[in-house]
Amino acid sequence: MDHTEFKQYLLCLEGLSPAQKRKLSDALRVKDEGETVAEALEKRISVGGHCPHCDHDQLQRWGTAHGMQRHRCKSCLKTFNAVTGTPLARLRKKEKWLEYSKAMIDGLSIRKAARKCGIDTTTSFRWRHRFLHGLRDKKDRSLKGIVEADETFFLESFKGSRNLGRTARKRGGKAAKRGLSAEQVPVLIARDRHGEMTDEVLKDLSEASITKVLKPVVAQDAILCTDGNKSYRAFANAENVTHVRLIASKKSRVIDKVCHIQNVNAYDSRLKGWMHRFNGVATKYLPNYLGWRRCLEKQGSSIVPTRYLSYALE
């Protein structure tokens, strides 16, 4: 369809009823799922692609290999394909990648994703962490306005490790002691009211640890809302950021209609509820899972496999 025709086509969309819009959206999604992996990957090069070796944009087609188009950079003369230099480079069975992306959107466990895609569990494990590699550090860089920050805890887990140093817990399990102990790994979550967010696995809840996460992202004129943890106050004082502490004690509970931490707490419960299915995740992989949830949270249920795949490749 040429450009003028397409513009007219877009104008027609204004007259659609809500039900028709839903049908159109479903139809587009089906089309997306019908797209082959090769087409989805090739788009990365055909739409403003750059050489992964030298970033030059003058490219030429250079035959095919392993079922994929190869390209050659006119500047450095090196050849590459659409996944060279990405976390998915050199993985096999590309034809299953969109199906695997769908399994990631659905939040399937390694075993379930393996069954769904007809691959073995070892492959599914390798793919899981390669598919999450790109999401792990994809965080928002600037939190503005009212910024809610709170800490949450995950049970330390050496799942999958050979030398445990203690008896194994069964399927996720429970901490031996209640509350914060050496078995609990703290995670700091911060988000603003526009849905921009960041999180980080911390070694402790000291002022230094909290400052390291919040300082680069919290805008100078933001209003930081937190619980009573004194480390937040120390950070806010040192950085001259307006700070509202919400102290909940038995007798007094400060409730403010504007300054609260209900959004970050609600996110925490969604995160925990979603993580439950994995029966505890190895602490070393926790940042991957946090990135996975952040992606699903930001993209919403409308994310299609090709979009997820391109996310994983960035």
Ligand SMILES: [Zn+2]
């Ligand atoms: Zn190049």
